[in-house]
Amino acid sequence: TGLEREKIENEYAELQKKIEEYKAILADRKVLLGVIKEEIILIRDKYGDERRTSIGYDEYDISMEDMIPHENTIITMTKLGYIKRMTVDNFKSQHRGGKGIKGMQTIEDDYIDDMIMTTTHHYIMFFTN
Numbered sequence: 001t002g003l004e005r006e007k008i009e010n011e012y013a014e015l016q017k018k019i020e021e022y023k024a025i026l027a028d029r030k031v032l033l034g035v036i037k038e039e040i041i042l043i044r045d046k047y048g049d050e051r052r053t054s055i056g057y058d059e060y061d062i063s064m065e066d067m068i069p070h071e072n073t074i075i076t077m078t079k080l081g082y083i084k085r086m087t088v089d090n091f092k093s094q095h096r097g098g099k100g101i102k103g104m105q106t107i108e109d110d111y112i113d114d115m116i117m118t119t120t121h122h123y124i125m126f127f128t129n
Contacts, residue, residue: 071120080110083126088117 025031072088118124 065121068120073118073120075116075118075124076112077114077116077126078110079113080107082110 025035073085074088074091075083075085077083116124
């Protein structure tokens with residue numbers, strides 16, 4: 001039991017020394033940054049290797065326009081200046097006596113003045129008063 005006690009006391013003394021070292025490191029910013037730098041260098045030396053892929057721009061880089069799906073659309077404009085874009089899929093062909101689809105809700109005294117069939121990749125400008 002005497003040996004065990006001596007072993008525990010030695011372990012306690014070593015832990016107290018380590019605690020004092022860690023407190024000293026945390027108390028001084030320069031020492032702390034130096035320790036961090038040393039540890040990062042050790043990790044780099046142990047695990048670091050050359051990059052296996054290159055970073056660069058490819059001739060096939062995509063633009064923001066390429067991200068927009070290519071769809072046929074219908075743009076409707078009302079007499080009072082409201083504009084709405086809808087996909088052509090919202091509409092269906094109608095047979096004799098069929099009931100149509102309301103493409104746009106309008107307020108009283110307003111009606112659809114113009115319809116344009118276009119795609120999502122065309123530029124269209126609207127000018128108002």
